[in-house]
Every structure is written in C-alpha cells, then in structure tokens.
Amino acid sequence: MNLMGRHMISIIRVALGTVFVYAGALKVNDIVAFAGNIAAYQLLPYGASYMVAAVFPWLEIACGLLLIIGWRTRAASALVILLNVIFIVALATAIARGLDIDCGCFKQGGGDKTSAWQALLRDLVLFAAAIAVYLKGTPEKQRSA
Amino acid sequence: MxxxxxxxxxxxxxxxxxxxxxxxxxxxxxxxxxxxxxxxPVQSAVKKETSPQPATTAAPLPLGLEQAKELFDRREATFVDARDRTAYAAGHIQGARSLPLGEFEAALPRFKGEVKPETTLVIYCNGFDCHDSLDLGGKLIKAGYGIVYVYLGGFPEWKDAGYAVEGGKP
Structure with a gap:
C-alpha cells in the first residue's frame, strides 16, 4: 500500500474508533434508556435488554479505544464488523416489521430521533470502514506492504 | 505485535x-x-442525578408486546389507557387505569394522588398509528414520573394476542 493509502486507512481507523467511543460513552450514561431502546426492537426479553444494554456500550468503548491507539486493531475491527452486522440486522427487521422507533445508536432518551432507515445507511458506512480497517489497517500488513 | x-x-x-x-x-x-x-423498578441514572426536578426533555421509552406482557405478568407496572372514556369502557387491558389525553389537566391531580411518581407506567392507546400514548407519556414525565414506557402495539395488539382484557369500570 502506498503512503497516501496508509494515511487514509489510519484516518479511517481513528475516525471509526472515535465514533464508537462517542457512541458507547453516551449510552454508558443512561443504561435504562438504552435498554428501553433495545426493548423497542422487540427482539429480546425484558431482562436480556438490560444485560445487553450494560455490556454493549463498554464493548463499543473498548473497540473504539483499541482502534484509536492502533493496538489489536485486527481483533477490534473484526468486533466492530460483528457489531455492525448485529445493528444492521436489527434495523432491517425493524423496518420490515414497520416499527417506528428511534435507533438508539447515540443519545438515549429524548433529543432528535434517528429513523431506522437513516441508522441503517450510517451503519453500512461504518461497516464498510471497519472492513477496510480489518483488511488493510493492521500494522504488520502496513509494514509488509 | x-x-x-x-x-x-x-x-x-x-x-x-x-x-x-x-x-x-x-x-x-x-x-x-x-x-x-x-x-x-429501575430508574434512569441521569434522572436520578437531576431529581427532584421533573424531567422536561426526556421522551417515554417504547415497549413491545412481549416486554409489556412481561411487566404485566410480573406486576411491575401500572398500565395507563390514554384513549377516551368510551373506548376504555368498551374494553381495556386488565387492571389498566383510564387517563384520557384530552382530560389530562383535569385528571392529573387525582392520578398523582393515587399513583406514586416512582411507579413504572406503561401507557397505551389504539396501536401503532395512535400517538396519544406518546403525548400522554411525555406529559407524565413532565409531571414528575420517572419511569414511563409506551406500549406501541396498544389495545388492539394486546387483545389480538389473547391477553387479559376487561370491560370498563364506572
């Protein structure tokens, strides 16, 4: 990969990490509201919504921090890909079932509502960015390029 | 590495x-x-920090059929019917209280006297196309209720699922 390409991947990696740290930090502040947003998807039982709400934000923060500092980026980007697949499937099923809900992606409880379609498009962009980081963004790959 | x-x-x-x-x-x-x-019952951490001031910007949290049924079975919440009195009299979720959106201002003092602010509330109306439950939920949050859910499927979905309903009380 040329110098320009390496810089571009680094920028994408740090930007992706920042988005995930930001998203996780907002959710950590209000787990109850996030659990309510998860419950609105009608995919999990009541108690499981709280368990997922308790763990997901910290997973987002952990992956985001690893991406920002560039350590274990392959594992972090693989997890971000996995998380995005879960988000995309959940949003697609919400659209298919005609649920008019807030995606619960960032700010919880109140504020501007983000529709499932908007969130789906945003997650597809993040998914593509995570794929790029996974394939091209690991330090050893950069060194061997 | x-x-x-x-x-x-x-x-x-x-x-x-x-x-x-x-x-x-x-x-x-x-x-x-x-x-x-x-x-x-649990409460939003943000609301705990800002209490005792009632929330003014928070929106009620949406709830699906299974989650609403779970709260109903566990007797964890008070169900509130946002429809008018006639619709309530014709049938409502078992044990639900009537608080029509149109009578909110007049009915609130009595409601607050009977339902404590820390109570978990599940508001419903006539299903996904009905917005009275969301509006009522927002008003109840502003009135000081900290845990307010809106059951989006409302009475039609609940009744179709075969869950407990009853006729109106005088």
Whole structure:
C-alpha cells in the first residue's frame, strides 16, 4: 500500500474508533434508556435488554479505544464488523416489521430521533470502514506492504 | 505485535475483548442488573442525578408486546389507557387505569394522588398509528414520573394476542 493509502486507512481507523467511543460513552450514561431502546426492537426479553444494554456500550468503548491507539486493531475491527452486522440486522427487521422507533445508536432518551432507515445507511458506512480497517489497517500488513 | 499469526489467535483476542467489556459492564451496572433480575423498578441514572426536578426533555421509552406482557405478568407496572372514556369502557387491558389525553389537566391531580411518581407506567392507546400514548407519556414525565414506557402495539395488539382484557369500570 502506498503512503497516501496508509494515511487514509489510519484516518479511517481513528475516525471509526472515535465514533464508537462517542457512541458507547453516551449510552454508558443512561443504561435504562438504552435498554428501553433495545426493548423497542422487540427482539429480546425484558431482562436480556438490560444485560445487553450494560455490556454493549463498554464493548463499543473498548473497540473504539483499541482502534484509536492502533493496538489489536485486527481483533477490534473484526468486533466492530460483528457489531455492525448485529445493528444492521436489527434495523432491517425493524423496518420490515414497520416499527417506528428511534435507533438508539447515540443519545438515549429524548433529543432528535434517528429513523431506522437513516441508522441503517450510517451503519453500512461504518461497516464498510471497519472492513477496510480489518483488511488493510493492521500494522504488520502496513509494514509488509 | 502480531495478530492472527501470533501467539494469540484472532478469535481468542476478540473473545478476550468481549469478556473484558462484559466484566466492566456488568460490574459497573451490577446494582441496576440486580434490581432488574429481582423485579424491582429501575430508574434512569441521569434522572436520578437531576431529581427532584421533573424531567422536561426526556421522551417515554417504547415497549413491545412481549416486554409489556412481561411487566404485566410480573406486576411491575401500572398500565395507563390514554384513549377516551368510551373506548376504555368498551374494553381495556386488565387492571389498566383510564387517563384520557384530552382530560389530562383535569385528571392529573387525582392520578398523582393515587399513583406514586416512582411507579413504572406503561401507557397505551389504539396501536401503532395512535400517538396519544406518546403525548400522554411525555406529559407524565413532565409531571414528575420517572419511569414511563409506551406500549406501541396498544389495545388492539394486546387483545389480538389473547391477553387479559376487561370491560370498563364506572
């Protein structure tokens, strides 16, 4: 990969990490509201919504921090890909079932509502960015390029 | 630093990150999760910090059929019917209280006298196309109720599912 390409991947990696740290930090502040947003998807039982709400934000923060500092980026980007697949499937099923809900992606409880379609498009962009980081963004790959 | 070809396989690294996040998340929220598993009412952490001032911008949280039924079965919530009195009299979720959106201002003092602010409320009306439940939920949050859900499927979905309904009370 040329110098320009390496810089571009680094920028994408740090930007992706920042988005995930930001998203996780907002959710950590209000787990109850996030659990309510998860419950609105009608995919999990009541108690499981709280368990997922308790763990997901910290997973987002952990992956985001690893991406920002560039350590274990392959594992972090693989997890971000996995998380995005879960988000995309959940949003697609919400659209298919005609649920008019807030995606619960960032700010919880109140504020501007983000529709499932908007969130789906945003997650597809993040998914593509995570794929790029996974394939091209690991330090050893950069060194061997 | 090596990754997939190093000492720690990629999947193990991923699992380690997930376990670490789970440990921190569960540890950080252990009291909340314990309350949820024990069936106790829970409250938004943000609202706790800002209490006793009632929330003015928070929106009610949407709830699906299964979650509403779970709260109903566990007797964790008071169900509130936002439809008019005629619709309520024709049939409502078993045990639900009537609080029509159109009578909110007049009925609120009595409602507040009978239902404590820390009570978990589940508001419903006539299903996904009905917005009275969302509006009523917002008003109840502003009135000082901290845990307000809106059951989006409303009475039609509940009745179609075969769950407990009853006729109106005078």
């Amino acid at each position: 090596n990754h997939s070809n190093g000492k720690i396989p990629l999947v193990a690294e991923m699992a380690l990150i997930v376990m670490l996040a789970a440990a921190v998340g569960i540890g950080w929220n252990h009291k909340l999760l314990r309350d949820v598993l024990a069936g106790k």
